[in-house]
Amino acid sequence: MTVLPELRARVTVLAGHYGSGKSTVALACAELLRSRFPDGRIALADLDIVNPYFRTADCGDALRKEGIGLIASGFASSNVDVPAMPGDAYRITGDPGLRVVVDVGGDDRGALALGRYAPALLAEGDLDMLGVINACRPLTRTPQDAAGVLREISAACGIPFTGLVNCTNLGRDTDAGTVVSGLAFAEKVAELTSVPVAFSAARRELCGALPDGMRVLPVSRIISHGGIENF
Amino acid sequence: MAEKVLMKGNEAIAEAAISCGCRHYFGYPITPQTEVAAYMAKRMPKIGGTFLQAESEIAAINMVIGAAAAGVRVMTSSSSPGISLKGEGISYMAGCDLPALIVNVQRGGPGLGGIQPSQSDYFQATRGGGHGDYHLIVLAPASVQEMAELTVRSFDLADKYRVPCMLLADGTMGQMMEPVTLGQSGGGTAEKPWALTGTGMRRPHNIINSLSLTPDELERWNVDRYKRYAQIAANEVMYEEYLCDDADVIVVGFGIAARVARNAVNSARAAGIRAGMFRPITLWPFPKEALFARAATAKAFVSVELSMGQLIEDVELAVRCTRPVSLCSRTGGMIPSPAEVLAAIKAAGAAQKGGN
Known part of the structure; x- marks a missing residue:
């Protein structure tokens, strides 16, 4: 049996390289918190103001049905989709009873938007700043490159990482071996950055094939353009 | 690498x-x-x-x-x-x-x-x-x-x-x-x-x-x-054919539309309809000879596109208007669903049966 992640902090931030799986992990984290705190208030915050495709904001209706609030620009995917954060985003730092998962835009450019909230998040100190890693992404194929991207992100938003998430996957070609070898890769990034691996993320049906005791966040949904099936 | x-x-x-x-x-x-x-x-x-x-x-x-x-x-x-x-x-x-x-x-x-x-x-x-x-x-x-x-x-x-x-x-x-x-x-x-x-x-x-x-x-x-x-x-003509040999209705589409079309063809086959897919890979030069060859056996064609009907003109030219060609399309950023394409396949097949 694999073990679920702890997610102890009030605020869980997912940042990382573009396309590493931040939104997917953020969605799964929010679902996990929902099941763990049935009476608590849970929200997912979409801070991605870089890329207007495949955003968490597009899942608003589905999330609300599950009792997960969505903090996102009310204008996302509309005619006035400007790169600006909504006032609602102050709930991330201003509502101490709210558990929030924050989905940050890719790379250092995406992390700039998070910097606005850094002073309050650091002052409160109830924060997990997680760096999402996919060893199969072409520009982060070496632990050095992956560590470099994380350093750029920390510098851009002013928040040091507290943990790493191994989200190594090859889309539909992912198997248990992909996840396990990704963990070894993430451990090397951990050595370079002195930031420990917090957990791995893997499709739910793969979890049974992963080693006993491995800390894994099961993923059951991805954000995609509606209705398209792969070959 | x-x-x-x-x-x-x-x-x-x-x-x-x-x-x-x-x-x-x-x-x-x-x-x-x-x-x-x-x-x-x-x-x-x-x-x-x-x-x-x-x-x-x-x-x-x-x-x-x-x-x-x-x-x-x-x-x-x-x-x-x-x-x-x-x-x-x-x-x-x-x-x-x-x-x-x-x-x-x-x-x-x-x-x-x-x-x-x-x-x-x-x-x-x-x-x-x-x-x-x-x-x-x-x-x-x-x-x-x-x-x-x-x-x-x-x-x-x-x-x-x-x-x-x-x-x-x-x-x-x-x-x-x-x-x-x-x-x-x-x-x-x-x-x-x-x-x-x-x-x-x-x-x-x-x-x-x-x-x-x-x-x-x-x-x-x-x-x-x-x-x-x-x-x-x-x-240099390039194209892909999927289940076209015995197909009564052939869906023509390229790029993302072809992916949707392939799913619809599979659904049609599961429902007992002999459907196939023809995917032009070179849009110019258009694979018109290969598509015309399919018009010898197929009874109808459906053009699946993310536009108001552009590819359909090349399909009609290729089959030299020997077979009916219908349009299944969405536009403005919308994508035809597999269900919409399946409905178009069924309609094209039914029209042919009625016509014969």
Whole structure:
């Protein structure tokens, strides 16, 4: 049996390289918190103001049905989709009873938007700043490159990482071996950055094939353009 | 690096271009193709290449003309409104017989349109898009793997025939992530004795030019160019057929529409309807002979597109109006669902039964 992640902090931030799986992990984290705190208030915050495709904001209706609030620009995917954060985003730092998962835009450019909230998040100190890693992404194929991207992100938003998430996957070609070898890769990034691996993320049906005791966040949904099936 | 990686379609284009020797990229950002430029901006400085964000699309395409004239592999990328801006330069490249890759990751139009996927630049791409008598070779990928492979093929074809090539994708193809195996194809082997590389005082100078004020000379240039187009049409047609041999209804679609169509064909087969799919990979030259051959046995065709009906005209021309061709399309950034395509297959099949 694999073990679920702890997610102890009030605020869980997912940042990382573009396309590493931040939104997917953020969605799964929010679902996990929902099941763990049935009476608590849970929200997912979409801070991605870089890329207007495949955003968490597009899942608003589905999330609300599950009792997960969505903090996102009310204008996302509309005619006035400007790169600006909504006032609602102050709930991330201003509502101490709210558990929030924050989905940050890719790379250092995406992390700039998070910097606005850094002073309050650091002052409160109830924060997990997680760096999402996919060893199969072409520009982060070496632990050095992956560590470099994380350093750029920390510098851009002013928040040091507290943990790493191994989200190594090859889309539909992912198997248990992909996840396990990704963990070894993430451990090397951990050595370079002195930031420990917090957990791995893997499709739910793969979890049974992963080693006993491995800390894994099961993923059951991805954000995609509606209705398209792969070959 | 023959290992498998997870890439966005846009990234696959950029990495594939680099893998086959492209070291010059000139562009201007526009959703949904910006990742091509962003990837090039990261990679090119590390490998001694040139990434330049021009002041406009028009400037970028003229930089492409210059680099192509100097004989190097060069590309630009944009999305629909940006391709319109590049139209003048693309016509000049055709007139100058310059090889280069132009990528169009289409979005909804006309005008500024939207940012969601579309295939409504089909006419623009397959009819040239700018002024004058000319064609582009137009390739339409339907997976991230093909985004990479057809990028390399575009460069090879452009060099071989001295024509600009267009990779015609859409926002979904550009943004979706899939596993890709990238090859290392080297830098292309085409000799370019016409390139402006300096005479070294050892040969007469070359001229790259599309201007001729002598009508009979300009006519001769055009006729010579069309002889090359005929060679391309004879040798370079690419298409994919799926369950067409016994099909009563054949769905025709390219790119993302073909992926939806394939699912609909599978559903139709499960429901006992003999359906098949025909996917043009080269949109110009269009696989008209292969499609016409299918009209001998198929009773009806359905054109599936993300436009108001553009591909359908080539389908009708290809089957020479011997069979009915119906349209199943969405536009403005919408994508036909497999259920909508299945309904169109059923309607086309039922109409034929009723008609016979």
